[in-house]
Amino acid sequence: MGRWQPDARARLQEAALALYGERGYEETTVAEIAERAGLTKRTFFRYFADKREVLFWGSELLQQQMVAAIEAAPATASALALIGAALDAAAERFEKVREFARPRHRIIASSPELTERELIKAASLAAAMARALRARGFDDTAAVLAAHTGVTVMHVAFVRWVDDPDQTPFQQIARDALAQLREIACAG
Amino acid sequence: MGRWQPDARARLQEAALALYGERGYEETTVAEIAERAGLTKRTFFRYFADKREVLFWGSELLQQQMVAAIEAAPATASALALIGAALDAAAERFEKVREFARPRHRIIASSPELTERELIKAASLAAAMARALRARGFDDTAAVLAAHTGVTVMHVAFVRWVDDPDQTPFQQIARDALAQLREIACAG
DNA sequence: ATAAGTGATGTCACCTGGTGTCATCACGAT
């Protein structure tokens, strides 16, 4: 083994998740996270842009998979069908990280600063989905509306899923929510 | 005139808007804003919780008016009709501040930090609208979906409105967007 | 085998956002 332990990034993530959970986000210091990981504050900021980002590393993966699902759907698909395909992709990803999703979500929900960061990630996801929809011929307004709507449905479903005692699959919860949205928009 | 010039808050807001516009948000220091307003850094933080909040003071007014519009609508109104009423209220408010809306929006869009703050304000608005919808008998999921959808439509319309060379009324742009959303959700 | 180079880390100094605490001063009330 060399001078440096491997997986510095993963160690920092684990340390941060643990400390944020134990003592709260605001009460945790970057220096403490780094120390717990056997590193220094300066090194923390070489791996993560700021104190919040350590909880969001890897969130581009979800974005990539949802965009890919939109691109891969049959050419005849409606906007709502494309959103459904993206949500199925999200379901696949979420089920894979179920174990971490709950504590992470609890931490984020407990801090306005972290909630802000999550919201801008969601906005970035929506923008990426809108690009994919535009690329499939939808006009700008329709693409943006559909993309944001999809992200909203995802978020609503996520909150229900992460605290669901029955462990209902995300896919089912999301599909129900999407159907409910359709009712709202088409009724009256 | 006494020791203190009046309207310290307004002076701080003006100074901040001017400096953020001239030199950029990140490049502007709270001490500089305070100095331009004839005050000190400490006093700035007595009026505003942080460097971002100075651009968002008064945003509860929009929320109050949109919620009030939902509460005041006829009892038979559908969820979509209630969103429409809320958007009309937003239109009224936006037209009143048209002059400031553009430079302020430019500044916010230029800084991720400020965008984050705007997003959490939007989320708070959506939560308030969802409460109002629940109070009118909608179940939780429907209320949250409708409220977020309304905020999305508002935002899409706002971005078009603020840069529209024809100065089309916000109300019209928002109504068009809402109709387009309906098409998306009900088609296919 | 030794020297040079490379990449990850540590060290240190520094700026700025943000807060707690106490002093100060103008004003109104007594």
Added chain:
DNA sequence: ATCGTGATGACACCAGGTGACATCACTTAT
């Protein structure tokens, strides 16, 4: 004239974040 009150200033301090440079293990060329 005195006293209280509320807004402000002054000052010290902490933590997030960054730039610059030193350090050390490991690799590669000679």
